[in-house]
Amino acid sequence: VFLTRAMQKQPAMVLPGAVQMRIKSSQSSTGERLSQTKSMVLPEPDTLQKPVSMSAITRSTVTGGTSLSITLMVLLGEYLNKAKIAEGGKKLRKNWTSTWVVLCSNQLLFYKESKQEAVANLKPGGKPDGVDLCGAVIEWTTEKSSRKNVIQITTSNGHEFLLQADHFPTISKWHDAIKKAADSLSSGAGGQSCGRAAFHRSNSIECLSRPTCEPTKLKPKETKSEHRRSIMFKLNYSASDSADKNGVKNRLKKFISRRPSMKTLQEKGLIKDRVFGCHLLTLCERERTTVPKFVKLCVEEVEKRGLEADGIYRVSGNLAIIQKLRFLVDQEEELDLGDSQWEDIHVITGALKMFFRELPEPLFPFRFFDLFVEAIKIKEPTQKIQAFKKLIHQLPKPNHNTMKLLFQHLRRVLMKSKKNLMSTQGISIVFGPTLMWPEFESGNMEVNMVYQNQIVESILIECVEIFGPDGM
Numbered sequence: 001v002f003l004t005r006a007m008q009k010q011p012a013m014v015l016p017g018a019v020q021m022r023i024k025s026s027q028s029s030t031g032e033r034l035s036q037t038k039s040m041v042l043p044e045p046d047t048l049q050k051p052v053s054m055s056a057i058t059r060s061t062v063t064g065g066t067s068l069s070i071t072l073m074v075l076l077g078e079y080l081n082k083a084k085i086a087e088g089g090k091k092l093r094k095n096w097t098s099t100w101v102v103l104c105s106n107q108l109l110f111y112k113e114s115k116q117e118a119v120a121n122l123k124p125g126g127k128p129d130g131v132d133l134c135g136a137v138i139e140w141t142t143e144k145s146s147r148k149n150v151i152q153i154t155t156s157n158g159h160e161f162l163l164q165a166d167h168f169p170t171i172s173k174w175h176d177a178i179k180k181a182a183d184s185l186s187s188g189a190g191g192q193s194c195g196r197a198a199f200h201r202s203n204s205i206e207c208l209s210r211p212t213c214e215p216t217k218l219k220p221k222e223t224k225s226e227h228r229r230s231i232m233f234k235l236n237y238s239a240s241d242s243a244d245k246n247g248v249k250n251r252l253k254k255f256i257s258r259r260p261s262m263k264t265l266q267e268k269g270l271i272k273d274r275v276f277g278c279h280l281l282t283l284c285e286r287e288r289t290t291v292p293k294f295v296k297l298c299v300e301e302v303e304k305r306g307l308e309a310d311g312i313y314r315v316s317g318n319l320a321i322i323q324k325l326r327f328l329v330d331q332e333e334e335l336d337l338g339d340s341q342w343e344d345i346h347v348i349t350g351a352l353k354m355f356f357r358e359l360p361e362p363l364f365p366f367r368f369f370d371l372f373v374e375a376i377k378i379k380e381p382t383q384k385i386q387a388f389k390k391l392i393h394q395l396p397k398p399n400h401n402t403m404k405l406l407f408q409h410l411r412r413v414l415m416k417s418k419k420n421l422m423s424t425q426g427i428s429i430v431f432g433p434t435l436m437w438p439e440f441e442s443g444n445m446e447v448n449m450v451y452q453n454q455i456v457e458s459i460l461i462e463c464v465e466i467f468g469p470d471g472m
Helices: 002-009 115-120 166-184 188-208 224-258 262-268 280-287 293-305 319-331 345-357 367-374 381-393 397-415 424-435 445-461 463-467
Strands: 020-027 034-041 058-063 066-071 076-087 099-103 107-111 130-133 138-142 152-153 160-164
Touching: 020 160, 020 381, 034 319, 099 166, 138 166, 138 345, 152 166, 160 166, 280 397, 293 345, 293 397, 319 345, 345 424, 367 445, 381 397, 381 445, 397 424, 397 445, 397 463, 424 445
Parallel strands: none
Antiparallel strands: 020 034, 058 066, 076 099, 076 160, 099 107, 107 130, 138 152, 152 160
């Protein structure tokens, strides 16, 4: 009895760091109030949750003792020109803007700020404009923009973006990296990892917004019957979906096998070969000549009534009428440039310049660009002329003969310089970037333009020495 009373009087033992809670019970058979002592043990100070750390490329959280990690894997970061041309399949007006682009594991992010500010924006709640690369198609395009070095990104939900850089190696690097990321996400494992990353990201942001770390509430499990019904529904849906896809594939195969060839369509006149934008060798081979017919017609018309026109080849014509002339050239075989609708001689000269600008390969072929640049650097005049003469005679015959016709025509324009106010330097500024440009803009564009103008000016001055006496 003595020991029992002593134990009742002895205070309850409390663990270090514990908080005592007293629970009073009023329900007793004898009416006596009993006191109970319980202890709620908290973790030791060194085992408390550490504050969440987040860097520019990694976010981590702790939820219910489980560590969730997101690694954005920033691969690239650079200023590129961006334009959004479609949203959900609906065409938009093209508007180019300079944007800081960052390629992550599953999406392409666009920032307006500088590099440092863009990286600092990688935080919970910050939602930069971006492109989901799951199911996206990345390809080169020359039809959606007149700019060079343009890639098109088409997402699975119908959004279309254009990315462009002045230097081809830069945009080529981006094309390969984005395509590789999209292809990896399109595969089965990639799609699952993309979904898990999105799930982890939402969980981590939700956990970061809480003031304290609470255990996550598990959703109640589905009953077996509901689970079976959902599985059966998915199986039936996938079976019907695959049947529809097979039907579409079979119809496409039949259509492709029965469609007429390009030669048949051309013979029936349903498809006509273009003149503008056609390769010079292909066009001359089709017309069975060494100089395009359209170039001859323009040169003859200008020499007939335009040699004394003020600012010939320098003044621009009406673009709408030039486009109309271009359309007729692409559609019709016979063309009368003496018609009243082509009365303005600047329309004809503008169409001629457009023809040379839209050649897939310029009049000075790509492989000769560096050789002509090296020749223009020669200081001794006689050696320089001989170098130009040797290079020009190595050109393909259509390029050589077209160049000869054009430069001899420009010489006759210069003979009327007192009336048309055109100088050798003025013509070279107009035709330098029109007749030659490098295949890849890897160097300084301004320096290349200076070389282009100097090359055309030198050939124009030494036209007789290089091409021989004027035959017209």
